[in-house]
Amino acid sequence: MTLTLDLTAPERRDTLRTRPALAEKPSLVGLTRAEMAEALVAAGIVPERQARMRVQQLWHWLYVRGVSDFADMFNISKELRATLARHFTIARPEIVEEQISNDGTRKWLFRFPPRGAGRPVEIETVYIPEEGRGTLCISSQVGCTLTCSFCHTGTQKLVRNLTAEEILAQLLTARDRLGDFPDRDTPDGAIVPAEGRKISNIVMMGMGEPLYNFEAVKKALLIASDGDGLSLSKRRITLSTSGVVPEIARTGAEIGVMLAISLHATNDDLRDLLVPINKKYPLKELMAACRAYPGLSNARRITFEYVMLKDVNDSLDDARALVYLLKGIPAKINLIPFNPWPGTNYQCSDWETIERFADFINNAGYASPIRTPRGRDILAACGQLKSESERMKKTERLALEAMMIAGHGD
Numbered sequence: 001m002t003l004t005l006d007l008t009a010p011e012r013r014d015t016l017r018t019r020p021a022l023a024e025k026p027s028l029v030g031l032t033r034a035e036m037a038e039a040l041v042a043a044g045i046v047p048e049r050q051a052r053m054r055v056q057q058l059w060h061w062l063y064v065r066g067v068s069d070f071a072d073m074f075n076i077s078k079e080l081r082a083t084l085a086r087h088f089t090i091a092r093p094e095i096v097e098e099q100i101s102n103d104g105t106r107k108w109l110f111r112f113p114p115r116g117a118g119r120p121v122e123i124e125t126v127y128i129p130e131e132g133r134g135t136l137c138i139s140s141q142v143g144c145t146l147t148c149s150f151c152h153t154g155t156q157k158l159v160r161n162l163t164a165e166e167i168l169a170q171l172l173t174a175r176d177r178l179g180d181f182p183d184r185d186t187p188d189g190a191i192v193p194a195e196g197r198k199i200s201n202i203v204m205m206g207m208g209e210p211l212y213n214f215e216a217v218k219k220a221l222l223i224a225s226d227g228d229g230l231s232l233s234k235r236r237i238t239l240s241t242s243g244v245v246p247e248i249a250r251t252g253a254e255i256g257v258m259l260a261i262s263l264h265a266t267n268d269d270l271r272d273l274l275v276p277i278n279k280k281y282p283l284k285e286l287m288a289a290c291r292a293y294p295g296l297s298n299a300r301r302i303t304f305e306y307v308m309l310k311d312v313n314d315s316l317d318d319a320r321a322l323v324y325l326l327k328g329i330p331a332k333i334n335l336i337p338f339n340p341w342p343g344t345n346y347q348c349s350d351w352e353t354i355e356r357f358a359d360f361i362n363n364a365g366y367a368s369p370i371r372t373p374r375g376r377d378i379l380a381a382c383g384q385l386k387s388e389s390e391r392m393k394k395t396e397r398l399a400l401e402a403m404m405i406a407g408h409g410d
Helices: 033-042 048-065 078-087 164-178 210-224 245-255 268-274 283-291 316-325 351-363 394-406
Strands: 003-006 094-100 106-112 121-130 133-137 201-204 237-241 258-262 302-308 331-337
Touching: 033 048, 094 164, 106 164, 121 164, 133 164, 164 210, 201 210, 210 237, 210 245, 237 245, 237 302, 245 258, 245 283, 258 283, 302 351, 316 351, 331 351
Parallel strands: 133 201, 201 237, 237 258, 258 302, 302 331
Antiparallel strands: 003 094, 094 106, 106 121, 121 133
């Protein structure tokens, strides 16, 4: 049974979109250490000689202990905590809705306050629990510009990029909801709860194209992988791009995380249709960028994502072409059964076809796991995310249920 929790206060639901934007205090979340020190000094909170020490304290509270209120920083004087609260915020975004799938997948709808003269925006974030690991799928933009024809997110126009703070806030809030920060009564040096870390992996595979928001994504992921804070291994962070070729080398050199390519086709004609960015950066350029990816090795393979579309890209000829295309690249191919959404004209490949495709790729020497669809019943699966500000109508939900019953999503 799917569980949906509407977490918006009833008195706020009808006023959020009509209320005038309020001036927001700047957040300390998402700042580098140098930026945080500069902000503290500029606000007159600490002298320059003390800034480094205060930043170290704040960094620990934000990213190790996971506090979202200055009042909880008990080894900082009460007066200083009050001063920090007057100048800055470390508050979490509003959780409008939380949905829990019958397979344990969770999807949150977050609402962020206005930026400048803008309006509040909403994005979706998904948590996928698995045996021995838990993966958080993070969004980088509100909407998307890429209009990939098989992707639900691509039907929502781009509203704006997310800030580094908003990208990190998805991770921090998810850890709050999952109880993944230390309890207040644990020893001060504790980094994870006694039972272990629920979010062990993060993937930049949510709404938007991460490499069209490079600087904010870079800053957020470097903070997420900082050993004195959230301390996620860069080998457990994967950034997925549809093929923004000029930024691929920078991703490896400046961020150093694992790379995934949203591929889905083995020739330019079909990829132009499925992933229109291919018209700007065709396969030849994309493959050259992959072969030159900094740190590429058998231990740091590139993941190629390949959605299985019935009678579109799922033949054995397509499998042969895929092996040829990736020749010489240390790679893993994730085969993704297509996840339906209302209004789509695509269907998922038959299971036998997917298994035959996977066997061919495996026999050619490439790992080709078939991704188990997760969270389909709450539209949390790959390619299904879309802001709840673009909320589906009841008729669309019924259409989706009918598709699932008919077996198109099997």
